[in-house]
Amino acid sequence: MRKAESVLFRLSAGWTVVGLASGLAYRELTRSTGFSGFTQLAVVHTHTLVLGTIVGLLVLALQRVYRLGEDRRFGWFVWIWTIGLVLTAGAMAVKGSLQVLGSAAADSSALAGVSGLGHVVLTVGFVLVFLVLGRRIRHTQQESDTETATTQAMPA
Secondary structure: OOOHHHHHHHHHHHHHHHHHHHHHHHHHHHHOOOOOOOOOOHHHHHHHHHHHHHHHHHHHHHHHHHHHHHHOOHHHHHHHHHHHHHHHHHHHHHHHHHHOOOOHHHHHHHHHHHHHHHHHHHHHHHHHHHHHHHHHHHHHHHHHHHHHHHHOOOOO
């Protein structure tokens, strides 16, 4: 499944860029405004690097071993996961920027709702990837058992 691997690689690389850029944005915005407190902007960097880059690369490795892309739900996982991460990181970046700028809008329940929705969507992605992985592990074990039985049944 070369296509699945290519998509996962590109998404992981893209999230790396987003993660590094968000770290730079956090540093520059807080430095230029003289902000020195906690802000959601501080954790966008780690969220995108871990949930985007690291999870993407781990799923890419699992794809190579278990051919996850052979399960039709895998494509759903990739896009649901991406949408969930965009919602979560986007809401965090907006809220964090508003916190640094001292805006009362930072406490908006709408931002909390978008972030919460993003987390729910990420949870659906987790469930999907575990369902796909479980099925592919069972399928791979069955293939291995069949090959072993066939090899043992052949005369020497």
